[in-house]
Amino acid sequence: MLSYPAAIPLSNRTLARLAELICSHRAEHRSRWRRLNPGQQALLVLAHLRNGDTYTRLATGQKPYYSGKHKRHGMNVQALADPAGRLVWASPALPGAVHDLSAARIVGLIDALTANGVLTFADKGYQGAGGTVRTPFKRHWHRPRLSRGQKDVNRAHARIRALGERAIATLKTWKVLAKLRCCPRRATTIVQAVLVLHAVEADPYSGLKRAQWTS
Numbered sequence: 001m002l003s004y005p006a007a008i009p010l011s012n013r014t015l016a017r018l019a020e021l022i023c024s025h026r027a028e029h030r031s032r033w034r035r036l037n038p039g040q041q042a043l044l045v046l047a048h049l050r051n052g053d054t055y056t057r058l059a060t061g062q063k064p065y066y067s068g069k070h071k072r073h074g075m076n077v078q079a080l081a082d083p084a085g086r087l088v089w090a091s092p093a094l095p096g097a098v099h100d101l102s103a104a105r106i107v108g109l110i111d112a113l114t115a116n117g118v119l120t121f122a123d124k125g126y127q128g129a130g131g132t133v134r135t136p137f138k139r140h141w142h143r144p145r146l147s148r149g150q151k152d153v154n155r156a157h158a159r160i161r162a163l164g165e166r167a168i169a170t171l172k173t174w175k176v177l178a179k180l181r182c183c184p185r186r187a188t189t190i191v192q193a194v195l196v197l198h199a200v201e202a203d204p205y206s207g208l209k210r211a212q213w214t215s
Contacts, residue, residue, distance in 0.1 A: 008050050018042040075187050076103045080120075081167035090171075090195045093187035100125040121161045170198060 019042040025031070026038070034041070047053045053062070076098045078091035091107040104110050104126065113120050114131030127135045136157045137150040146154070171177060174194045 008046055010046055010050060015039070015042050015046060018045060076100065077171075077187075077191050078103050078107055078109055079168045079171065080109070081164035083163065085163035085167045087167045087170065087195060087198060090191050093185075093191060101127075101129055104129065121157060121164065123161065171195075174198070 019038040022038040022041050026034075036044070075093040076096055077093050078100070079087060080089040082088050091103070091109065094103050094106065098106070100123075110129050110131050110133055113133065118132055120133045122129065122133050122135050124136055124138050126133055127138055129135065134157065136154040137146055139146060171191075171194065176190060177194065
């Protein structure tokens, strides 16, 4: 398998042969110096033809948008749900390679929650966030086992966080978010639009209230 860094279902033999053809083409036409060598050019061609990667993504090398957690390319959008399990806020889209905790800090979410005294339950990826963010206990090399009390706390934490997890999962029901082929700025606009429409769908009276207010 070739890596770009996502898997390309082709053999190294195909890469080598294409690189040879590119090299021969350069020699035949006395092509000027290029920034990429024939092997790198061949990899880009295969990524475009086999995986359908756009020129924009090829130009960026894809690396900022490759999530090691999910093993695929994508965007990182932070979302916030209220105690009733309703989505109330979504952040601008960031490259998928950005860690959840870093993303929350970049968009100012942790500072805003702490400044307003909002107690928030998050998963293990946000450990070290501090402020009013609460995360479950996590096993470490120096703490291979959790105590019974810590396990009880984690179970209670999971029950509370489940409301938010279900709310965030509803975003995935909007299929456009499953495979975006656009820049992060446009992705942010799409997420914001989906968030508004989702709120309308969740509350059948929200559209009526808005119409009455604007009339």
